[in-house]
Amino acid sequence: MNASFDPQTVAAVVALGLLCRWLLALWYNTVNLPPGPTGLPFLGNVHQIPLQYPHKTLYEWGQRYGDIIHARLFQKHVLVLDSTKAAEDLLDKRAAKYSDRPHFTLLEDLLQWKPLMVFMSQGETFRLHRKWYQSFLENRQSLRTYESMQQREVDSLLLALLESPENVAYHLKRFTGSLMLEIAYGYTETSEKDAYIRLASETITQSLEAGTLVASLVDFFPILLYLPHWFPGGGFKSNAMKLHGRVWQIMESPFRYVQQAIACSTARPSFTSFMIDQTAKEGQLAEEDELNIKGAAILMYSGGTDTTNTALLTLLLAIALHPEVLRKAQAEIDEKIGPSRLPTLEDRASLPYVECIVKEAYRWNPVLPAGIPHQLREDDEYRGYHIPRGSMVISNIWAMTRDSATYPDSDSFLPERHLPSRGGPICRDPKSIVFGFGRRICPGRFLADSSVWLIAANLLATFDIMNARHPNGDVITPENAFLSGAVSHPKPFICTIRPRNKAYTEMITQRSTSSLAI
Numbered sequence: 001m002n003a004s005f006d007p008q009t010v011a012a013v014v015a016l017g018l019l020c021r022w023l024l025a026l027w028y029n030t031v032n033l034p035p036g037p038t039g040l041p042f043l044g045n046v047h048q049i050p051l052q053y054p055h056k057t058l059y060e061w062g063q064r065y066g067d068i069i070h071a072r073l074f075q076k077h078v079l080v081l082d083s084t085k086a087a088e089d090l091l092d093k094r095a096a097k098y099s100d101r102p103h104f105t106l107l108e109d110l111l112q113w114k115p116l117m118v119f120m121s122q123g124e125t126f127r128l129h130r131k132w133y134q135s136f137l138e139n140r141q142s143l144r145t146y147e148s149m150q151q152r153e154v155d156s157l158l159l160a161l162l163e164s165p166e167n168v169a170y171h172l173k174r175f176t177g178s179l180m181l182e183i184a185y186g187y188t189e190t191s192e193k194d195a196y197i198r199l200a201s202e203t204i205t206q207s208l209e210a211g212t213l214v215a216s217l218v219d220f221f222p223i224l225l226y227l228p229h230w231f232p233g234g235g236f237k238s239n240a241m242k243l244h245g246r247v248w249q250i251m252e253s254p255f256r257y258v259q260q261a262i263a264c265s266t267a268r269p270s271f272t273s274f275m276i277d278q279t280a281k282e283g284q285l286a287e288e289d290e291l292n293i294k295g296a297a298i299l300m301y302s303g304g305t306d307t308t309n310t311a312l313l314t315l316l317l318a319i320a321l322h323p324e325v326l327r328k329a330q331a332e333i334d335e336k337i338g339p340s341r342l343p344t345l346e347d348r349a350s351l352p353y354v355e356c357i358v359k360e361a362y363r364w365n366p367v368l369p370a371g372i373p374h375q376l377r378e379d380d381e382y383r384g385y386h387i388p389r390g391s392m393v394i395s396n397i398w399a400m401t402r403d404s405a406t407y408p409d410s411d412s413f414l415p416e417r418h419l420p421s422r423g424g425p426i427c428r429d430p431k432s433i434v435f436g437f438g439r440r441i442c443p444g445r446f447l448a449d450s451s452v453w454l455i456a457a458n459l460l461a462t463f464d465i466m467n468a469r470h471p472n473g474d475v476i477t478p479e480n481a482f483l484s485g486a487v488s489h490p491k492p493f494i495c496t497i498r499p500r501n502k503a504y505t506e507m508i509t510q511r512s513t514s515s516l517a518i
């Protein structure tokens, strides 16, 4: 049979086919998405997400729309996960698809925080850095070698608390800074160490806070990078340029210190000295290798300081607000350890109530309430919904730790909820939530957790922590409040910290004298 088609019909059929395909794609990309608040044409849902405590708004959305929510930031699809079930289904079980990161233009391109694994999508360099972290932070043998450093730093923390308990926040910051400086760079010199910790802490905080409105917009519209710095709104670039110098300094100076120490054969064992040793060929490091080592070392330092410090301050605030928790912990320590020595990591299994306090501190104020965003590598389907490739995926850790089915009365600090002896099923260990998910799970979680536990056990054993008083005798109750930000810092508070008795005072003095002599 000889069929003939007139060209106009063919064109009409092709056009109709294309239109159907476009409509189908539009439907798939807009209609079949997970539920979420209706946005505006250009802005999407940007105007509905507050700058302050955004995780709380995302939690409220979860109450209204369910535990997976779709939103849009300008043209960017965002998937919010408000439950551990959804996070495990997607970030853990489909990790190959869900483990990229969105590009952070401000931090990477303007402030030059790179190459930092935390910003990398999956690929060869990501795998290399992750392997390094695995052998330095997740390997049992490496972790054991850090125990003597942790113990020494705890000893000096307790001594510092005897001398100036009112500076507890500073002493805790110094503990995490010193520990991470030693692990990452083998750096122990006291006066320079303090100056470095101060500079690094300011630079990291200011980098995270650098997001003025226009600066944050740069992440969505990188073209704004080309705004001249004198143009209205372009001032963020001069600020970024100033901060960039400091970023360079805190990455560069400890690295050069290690190189010099290696040259003088005085280098102490550390991540950086080991990596230089392993990677250099005939004493020379290729530029790319040098950059990779610098980036991995500074991320180890910066990823491990403010986070651990915040978990410790949270625990201190919780104890100051709950004297009954302190009494129970001290009773447990007195019974299991006795009055003649201080707790060590070996004692962990025999102090279940202290363990519950640590778990509850992680849960009560998750350090990174909205985690760190992942990005979806290819189109996916979940519970019948379409999730477009390139979506930013937010694990709303705060919502997960507020789940009232798992953690009834979730705003209250109740260590007992984690006790295995309560008859019912043991409630989920918050450590399986607060350190993130899948291939991006925090590689420093074991180190952080052992530091937090060791300090908690020693602090509770040796000091009484209570409400401070005004000179007129009025009690000053600390505010149960946390500052908004990527890291949820407790609002600065004061409390009274006093050694429990003379025997502990002597033990602390004696122990820190002998550990300083090592």
Ligand code: HEM
Residues within 6 Å of the ligand: 117, 118, 119, 137, 299, 300, 301, 303, 304, 305, 307, 308, 311, 367, 368, 371, 372, 373, 374, 395, 434, 435, 436, 437, 438, 439, 440, 441, 442, 443, 444, 445, 447, 448, 449
């Ligand atoms: C209580 C302390 C800590 C908490 C609560 C914490 C929490 C987290 C979370 C939620 C993430 C994001 C995981 C994800 O994307 O799903 C993360 C990533 C990371 N953390 Fe931690 N962290 C802590 C301590 C540490 C320490 C001590 C180190 C290093 C020594 C560290 C190094 C890192 C690094 C390098 C990443 C990026 C991982 C990646 O992008 O693949 N963290 N952390």
